[in-house]
Amino acid sequence: MKTNRRTFLGGVSTAAVLSASGVAFAQKKYDDGATDKEIKIGNTNPYSGPASSYGVIGKCIAAYWKCVNDRGGVNGRMVKFITLDDGYSPPKTVELVRQLVEQEKVLCVFQTLGTPTNTAIHKYMNQKKVPQLYVATGASKWGKPKEFPWTMGFQPDYHTEAVIYAKHILANVKDAKIGVLMQNDDYGKDYWEGFKDGLGKDANKVVKHVTYETTDPTVDSQIIQLKDSGANVFFNITIPKFAAQAIRKAADLGWKPAHYLNNVSSSVASTLKPAGLDNSQGIITALYLMDPTDKQWDSNADMKTWSAWMDKWMPGANKSDGSYVYAYAVSYLMEQTLKKCGDNLTRENLMRQAASSQKLRVPLLLPGITVNTSPTDFYPVQSVQLAKFKGETWELFGDVMSAEST
Amino acid sequence: MPAFPKKLLWVLLALAFLVPLLHPLFPDVVSGYRLFLVSTMIIAAIAVLGLNLLTGFNGQISLGHGAFYAVGAYTAAVLMDHLNMPYWATLPCAAVVCFIVGYLFGLPALRLEGHYLALATFALALAVPQILKYRWLEGLTGGVQGIVLNKPEVPFGLPLSEDQWLYYYCLIVMVVLYWAAANMLDSRSGRAMMAIRDQYMAADTMGIDTALYKTVTFGISAAYTGIAGALSASAIAFVAPDSFTIFLSIKFLIGLVVGGVGSLAGSVVGGIFYVLVDNSAQALSLFVKNDLGLQFDLSAYTVFGILLIVLMYLMPMGIVGGVYLLMRRLRALRG
Numbered sequence: 001m002k003t004n005r006r007t008f009l010g011g012v013s014t015a016a017v018l019s020a021s022g023v024a025f026a027q028k029k030y031d032d033g034a035t036d037k038e039i040k041i042g043n044t045n046p047y048s049g050p051a052s053s054y055g056v057i058g059k060c061i062a063a064y065w066k067c068v069n070d071r072g073g074v075n076g077r078m079v080k081f082i083t084l085d086d087g088y089s090p091p092k093t094v095e096l097v098r099q100l101v102e103q104e105k106v107l108c109v110f111q112t113l114g115t116p117t118n119t120a121i122h123k124y125m126n127q128k129k130v131p132q133l134y135v136a137t138g139a140s141k142w143g144k145p146k147e148f149p150w151t152m153g154f155q156p157d158y159h160t161e162a163v164i165y166a167k168h169i170l171a172n173v174k175d176a177k178i179g180v181l182m183q184n185d186d187y188g189k190d191y192w193e194g195f196k197d198g199l200g201k202d203a204n205k206v207v208k209h210v211t212y213e214t215t216d217p218t219v220d221s222q223i224i225q226l227k228d229s230g231a232n233v234f235f236n237i238t239i240p241k242f243a244a245q246a247i248r249k250a251a252d253l254g255w256k257p258a259h260y261l262n263n264v265s266s267s268v269a270s271t272l273k274p275a276g277l278d279n280s281q282g283i284i285t286a287l288y289l290m291d292p293t294d295k296q297w298d299s300n301a302d303m304k305t306w307s308a309w310m311d312k313w314m315p316g317a318n319k320s321d322g323s324y325v326y327a328y329a330v331s332y333l334m335e336q337t338l339k340k341c342g343d344n345l346t347r348e349n350l351m352r353q354a355a356s357s358q359k360l361r362v363p364l365l366l367p368g369i370t371v372n373t374s375p376t377d378f379y380p381v382q383s384v385q386l387a388k389f390k391g392e393t394w395e396l397f398g399d400v401m402s403a404e405s406t
Numbered sequence: 407m408p409a410f411p412k413k414l415l416w417v418l419l420a421l422a423f424l425v426p427l428l429h430p431l432f433p434d435v436v437s438g439y440r441l442f443l444v445s446t447m448i449i450a451a452i453a454v455l456g457l458n459l460l461t462g463f464n465g466q467i468s469l470g471h472g473a474f475y476a477v478g479a480y481t482a483a484v485l486m487d488h489l490n491m492p493y494w495a496t497l498p499c500a501a502v503v504c505f506i507v508g509y510l511f512g513l514p515a516l517r518l519e520g521h522y523l524a525l526a527t528f529a530l531a532l533a534v535p536q537i538l539k540y541r542w543l544e545g546l547t548g549g550v551q552g553i554v555l556n557k558p559e560v561p562f563g564l565p566l567s568e569d570q571w572l573y574y575y576c577l578i579v580m581v582v583l584y585w586a587a588a589n590m591l592d593s594r595s596g597r598a599m600m601a602i603r604d605q606y607m608a609a610d611t612m613g614i615d616t617a618l619y620k621t622v623t624f625g626i627s628a629a630y631t632g633i634a635g636a637l638s639a640s641a642i643a644f645v646a647p648d649s650f651t652i653f654l655s656i657k658f659l660i661g662l663v664v665g666g667v668g669s670l671a672g673s674v675v676g677g678i679f680y681v682l683v684d685n686s687a688q689a690l691s692l693f694v695k696n697d698l699g700l701q702f703d704l705s706a707y708t709v710f711g712i713l714l715i716v717l718m719y720l721m722p723m724g725i726v727g728g729v730y731l732l733m734r735r736l737r738a739l740r741g
Contacts, residue, residue, distance in 0.1 A: 102439035
């Protein structure tokens with residue numbers, strides 16, 4: 001009798017435990033690419049071809065996940081990061097991303113790099129309802145949750161940044177006569193459109209607008225044209241190589257306009273040093289990440305952590321390359337997003353978590369800049385701070401400015 | 407090189423048409439992604455076929471067929487985007503446009519022989535992506551942003567998936583083009599083309615209008631490659647200047663040489679080979695690094711290059727040429 005009763009009680013309690021753990025099981029939800037042990041993330045990067053200098057970003061992200069796995073993964077799950085070389089060719093990206101989604105069955109793709117390459121897979125990702133998270137391009141089209149609810153950007157978009165320069169020029173330069181040098185592609189045009197929007201009815205203050213191709217050897221003749229136009233403001237939309245040429249040539253010519261340089265070329269090591277620090281004094285740019293060569297961050301805790309991390313996980317890498325700072329910051333954001341998903345690793349929940357960052361502090365972003373997203377705001381970093389080049393570093397000034405355009 | 411055995415051709419064709427229908431039986435083997443991959447192989451094969459007509463059968467070398475591929479792709483994209491033309495109707499248009507462009511390019515090319523022609527076509531391949539970005543054409547081409555398109559829809563309510571239909575669509579186009587090329591080469595005109603390749607002066611003396619044949623061949627070759635471009639625009643559903651770099655032209659040439667210069671079947675093999683090796687090179691370099699544990703950081707292109715060199719040593723006549731040689735030797739051993 002006693003035994004019977006005990007068996008009965010035992011049975012009941014077992015049942016209770018089982019049903020309780022049953023609830024726990026029900027809370028674990030997975031889509032393709034996620035299990036109890038593993039999360040699969042896909043990525044494409046140009047390790048070869050014309051844009052291969054960006055390949056370091058992919059390598060650094062891979063190292064970041066290796067480090068995460070070394071620490072025990074995300075909520076106990078190992079992250080399998082599959083990164084493939086698309087050579088910056090859109091058809092190749094389509095093929096590889098289909099391979100990642102359909103053969104490898106990844107949970108999401110993360111930091112796919114390049115504007116044309118991401119455009120090629122934009123529709124596909126949204127049709128398949130696979131998250132295309134924190135893409136590595138500053139074009140303004142990645143934050144449209146209504147049409148493309150499965151795609152999200154990361155960095156402040158070029159359009160927004162240019163609006164901020166335009167407003168600053170209008171407020172601070174008297175009788176502005178603006179000369180613009182622009183790279184003739186989507187990146188250049190995004191800036192240019194934003195700049196015109198920012199100027200609004202003062203768009204006629206642009207007295208000269210010249211372009212160059214990435215295949216041009218120099219931009220000397222363009223700078224001469226700009227100087228001859230009598231411009232007293234120079235908006236420089238160029239990548240580092242050409243930015244350095246432009247700064248040097250302007251100094252050689254003795255042209256001293258109020259010089260606004262786009263964030264793309266804000267690296268001290270790859271733009272301003274080659275251009276000559278003397279020639280670079282007084283240039284204004286907008287920043288959102290810390291520059292690793294900038295001495296004012298030497299004692300910053302984030303920067304110290306990053307530097308030690310680089311020594312351990314990317315030995316031999318050139319630490320003055322801002323790409324590593326960028327890759328580290330964006331990977332941190334992805335890790336936090338995955339952590340927030342908990343045991344509900346569905347694609348839908350991943351997007352929901354990505355779209356609900358509230359004042360999230362990501363290391364290496366400038367002090368005061370945080371990541372904010374919502375179901376209607378798919379632009380994670382939207383703030384920048386203006387900085388003026390003085391001596392050997394950027395000197396931040398003014399307030400952190402947030403985007404007015406979305 | 408002898409023609410491809412007919413029986414084998416029919417067997418292969420029947421297989422090509424039947425395999426996608428096995429999808430319900432082996433969903434993982436005959437997956438949508440694999441069919442898409444085979445479709446890109448077919449498209450590459452058509453482009454290589456076009457180049458083969460020019461280089462393999464007429465003896466004119468081209469390093470710039472990526473340009474015609476781009477023109478074909480953009481013709482299709484612009485027609486679909488601006489005029490809402492159905493995707494299948496863009497193929498003949500792309501063919502005509504590319505024929506005209508190829509014919510016109512063939513006229514000055516008449517004065518250029520060998521290396522000079524190679525350089526001129528190389529310049530064309532370099533110029534086309536830049537021209538596509540040109541300010542005045544931007545309204546049409548979308549400039550650097552390119553044009554986003556829709557994927558081909560399955561017609562007549564056929565019970566096929568998008569990928570299956572794309573595959574059949576590409577396959578049918580290739581079969582028709584292959585058949586047309588085979589017939590053309592077997593005719594008077596084809597023999598004239600090859601006579602020009604083999605002995606230009608003798609052909610001229612025999613009364614062949616060499617100028618006409620060379621320019622028209624250039625046009626037809628461009629049209630073939632243009633059709634491949636138009637197909638790729640539908641398959642990828644996006645065109646941008648970055649898709650048509652100089653490397654694309656080199657890729658066709660590699661496909662041609664590897665498959666077999668002057669062999670129609672070789673073109674198909676070449677197209678398939680290129681896509682296959684391009685894909686597995688990356689997997690192979692990862693395999694060497696991760697699974698074999700060798701500390702070589704071989705890039706995918708290094709692996710690809712090594713494979714090419716090995717292949718060229720083993721089969722200097724291309725894959726099809728190598729297979730024929732092997733078969734002949736076997737027969738000699740037996741008989």
